[in-house]
Amino acid sequence: MNEIEKGDDNLSNGSGNHSASSQSTGGGGLNNSYRLPLSQFVRSYEFGITVAFGMLFTLIGIFAPRFWKISNLLRVARSFSFIAATGVGEALVIITGGIDLSVGSLMGFAGILTGWLLHNGMSLWLAILIGLLSGAAAGLVSGILVTKANMPPLIPTLGMLSIAYSAGLVITQGIPITTFGPQEDLFVSLGSGFILGIPNPVIYMLLMVLFGWIFLRKTPLGHALYAIGGNEEACALTGISVDRIKMFAYAASGFIASMSGILLTSRLSLGDASNGRGNELDVIAAVVIGGVSLAGGRGSVAGVLVGAAIMGVIRNAMVLLGISSFLQGIVIGFIIIFAVLLDRVRRWLTSSD
Amino acid sequence: MDAARVLTALAVILLGGLTLTSEDEESTNSTIVKMEGITKTFGGLTAVDDVDLVLKKGEILGLVGDNAAGKSTLMKILIGAYEATEGQIYYRGEPVEIDSPHDAHELGIEIIYQNLALCDNLGVSENVLLGRWPRKWGLFVDKAAMKNKTHSVLERMGISIDSLDQEVATLSGGKRQTVAVARAISFDPDVLIMDEPTANLSPEASDHVLSLASSLREEGVSIIIITHRLSEIFGVTDRISVLRRGKLVGTVTTSEVSEDDVLEMIISGKRRSETQ
Numbered sequence: 001m002n003e004i005e006k007g008d009d010n011l012s013n014g015s016g017n018h019s020a021s022s023q024s025t026g027g028g029g030l031n032n033s034y035r036l037p038l039s040q041f042v043r044s045y046e047f048g049i050t051v052a053f054g055m056l057f058t059l060i061g062i063f064a065p066r067f068w069k070i071s072n073l074l075r076v077a078r079s080f081s082f083i084a085a086t087g088v089g090e091a092l093v094i095i096t097g098g099i100d101l102s103v104g105s106l107m108g109f110a111g112i113l114t115g116w117l118l119h120n121g122m123s124l125w126l127a128i129l130i131g132l133l134s135g136a137a138a139g140l141v142s143g144i145l146v147t148k149a150n151m152p153p154l155i156p157t158l159g160m161l162s163i164a165y166s167a168g169l170v171i172t173q174g175i176p177i178t179t180f181g182p183q184e185d186l187f188v189s190l191g192s193g194f195i196l197g198i199p200n201p202v203i204y205m206l207l208m209v210l211f212g213w214i215f216l217r218k219t220p221l222g223h224a225l226y227a228i229g230g231n232e233e234a235c236a237l238t239g240i241s242v243d244r245i246k247m248f249a250y251a252a253s254g255f256i257a258s259m260s261g262i263l264l265t266s267r268l269s270l271g272d273a274s275n276g277r278g279n280e281l282d283v284i285a286a287v288v289i290g291g292v293s294l295a296g297g298r299g300s301v302a303g304v305l306v307g308a309a310i311m312g313v314i315r316n317a318m319v320l321l322g323i324s325s326f327l328q329g330i331v332i333g334f335i336i337i338f339a340v341l342l343d344r345v346r347r348w349l350t351s352s353d
Numbered sequence: 354m355d356a357a358r359v360l361t362a363l364a365v366i367l368l369g370g371l372t373l374t375s376e377d378e379e380s381t382n383s384t385i386v387k388m389e390g391i392t393k394t395f396g397g398l399t400a401v402d403d404v405d406l407v408l409k410k411g412e413i414l415g416l417v418g419d420n421a422a423g424k425s426t427l428m429k430i431l432i433g434a435y436e437a438t439e440g441q442i443y444y445r446g447e448p449v450e451i452d453s454p455h456d457a458h459e460l461g462i463e464i465i466y467q468n469l470a471l472c473d474n475l476g477v478s479e480n481v482l483l484g485r486w487p488r489k490w491g492l493f494v495d496k497a498a499m500k501n502k503t504h505s506v507l508e509r510m511g512i513s514i515d516s517l518d519q520e521v522a523t524l525s526g527g528k529r530q531t532v533a534v535a536r537a538i539s540f541d542p543d544v545l546i547m548d549e550p551t552a553n554l555s556p557e558a559s560d561h562v563l564s565l566a567s568s569l570r571e572e573g574v575s576i577i578i579i580t581h582r583l584s585e586i587f588g589v590t591d592r593i594s595v596l597r598r599g600k601l602v603g604t605v606t607t608s609e610v611s612e613d614d615v616l617e618m619i620i621s622g623k624r625r626s627e628t629q
């Protein structure tokens with residue numbers, strides 16, 4: 001390793017920047033360029049919205065001190081945890097340049113299916129496994145239609161939104177499932193329990209974000225998702241199996257949506273088609289506010305977490321400050337537009353230098 | 354019946370042997386690629402019409418002609434993106450079937466597309482090793498190895514790029530072309546096709562890319578440069594093949610002709626040197 005770095009130093013003599021930086025680090029000039037320069041991080045979108053979130057966090061606390069109470073913060077975190085976790089799966093799809101509109105309905109359907117199986121006496125882990133597989137299968141079908149039938153992603157996932165919602169109604173016949181068989185206590189505790197004082201859904205969200213981050217940043221498959229979002233044709237020419245990887249992204253999105261949906265059913269101890277309904281829009285908003293480009297190829301799950309947090313915190317603040325809940329949609333709408341606008345301006349500024 | 358079979362088999366062996374020996378002669382003549390009688394029709398349109406093209410080992414061949422002369426079509430046949438309607442390709446003297454870019458790749462033929470085929474959102478080293486990112490513990494992308502490998506490819510090309518993390522979108526046209534060349538070079542090709550490598554480049558960047566081609570030739574890479582900017586390739590090519598309306602007008606040795614000679618071939622389809 002050392003030898004390689006020494007060799008690098010020789011070459012870096014060609015450029016002024018390099019030799020300067022290698023002096024400052026005492027050798028390993030190229031190694032210096034291996035790391036993300038601090039200035040690059042500061043200019044990143046994720047950094048920008050984290051600062052914005054910090055300001056929002058401080059400001060709300062000043063006007064409504066109750067906001068800062070740990071119990072309130074944990075409640076807020078739990079409320080947006082389902083959106084953020086589902087957003088991790090959605091981000092995988094959006095990074096490839098696609099979109100998955102079915103996540104909300106899949107949340108509802110998987111919760112109902114697992115709930116119904118439990119209600120009918122199936123053992124807990126098998127019921128959960130079947131619920132998870134139902135979402136993955138639905139996602140896989142969407143992925144196959146996108147890649148093999150060449151459909152715009154909007155179409156199969158919109159179809160799946162409708163199918164999953166309706167299938168949920170067929171199972172419940174419109175009557176919510178409220179009893180979950182012999183293992184009801186264990187099932188309900190999954191979503192409503194705490195570990196070390198932290199609500200389980202919050203831990204679930206943090207784990208999903210951590211897995212998503214490692215997956216996207218560190219694994220070849222994660223890199224391939226970004227590459228496909230950047231230039232699908234180039235990927236195909238260099239032998240990346242574009243279709244299979246896109247199918248995987250949709251299946252993973254469906255899988256994660258079902259996991260969130262099952263946990264939501266457990267948390268509410270209610271299996272109902274209205275669970276998760278409309279959540280796809282909140283999920284996509286969180287992803288977009290979090291800096292994942294709808295054009296594909298850009299963004300991170302850390303951004304998704306902050307995006308979901310910003311929406312969750314604003315909703316809570318409006319309640320605490322006694323602002324009409326009817327206004328929520330307007331505020332969130334402006335934030336979505338403003339966030340994307342901000343990103344456009346930032347990219348315009350960085351590309352001109 | 355059996356006798357006829359034996360005879361046929363014998364004939365096949367003999368003929369096969371004959372063609373082999375003639376091809377062996379070809380390869381001693383240092384031909385790496387030979388395209389023979391290539392025709393490609395799209396419906397009723399003949400894009401390439403009975404073209405013979407020879408690329409010698411370690412040379413730079415310019416492939417020129419105006420728009421729709423059939424340059425790109427001919428090269429797409431060579432890399433397996435199109436299937437020739439008629440004709441045969443020989444590689445190192447052996448007849449080969451190139452049915453897909455993968456086949457070409459296996460043979461050691463790489464192409465750099467005019468539109469570069471880069472992922473703008475990724476860094477330099479991720480683009481150079483696109484889809485072939487080195488792994489760590491089989492599971493993760495080994496970024497250090499990725500950069501070392503990219504670095505050694507760039508070093509071989511005599512180039513330094515300040516940050517290998519830098520998004521390709523933020524690079525200049527010349528640097529982007531360098532990244533595209535680096536990707537092709539990372540496969541260690543024997544034959545490199547450059548499709549309009551200087552399109553959209555500043556004069557300085559063009560010079561740079563062309564000198565890159567020259568230094569690759571020094572390493573023994575055989576190169577075909579497709580272009581319509583005649584003046585640029587005069588300095589670097591060994592020979593020039595001219596296509597016009599799908600037909601080969603002729604192939605000339607660069608040092609023996611003037612730019613005007615070649616220009617006339619492109620425009621009129623006649624070869625001035627023939628009349629001499």
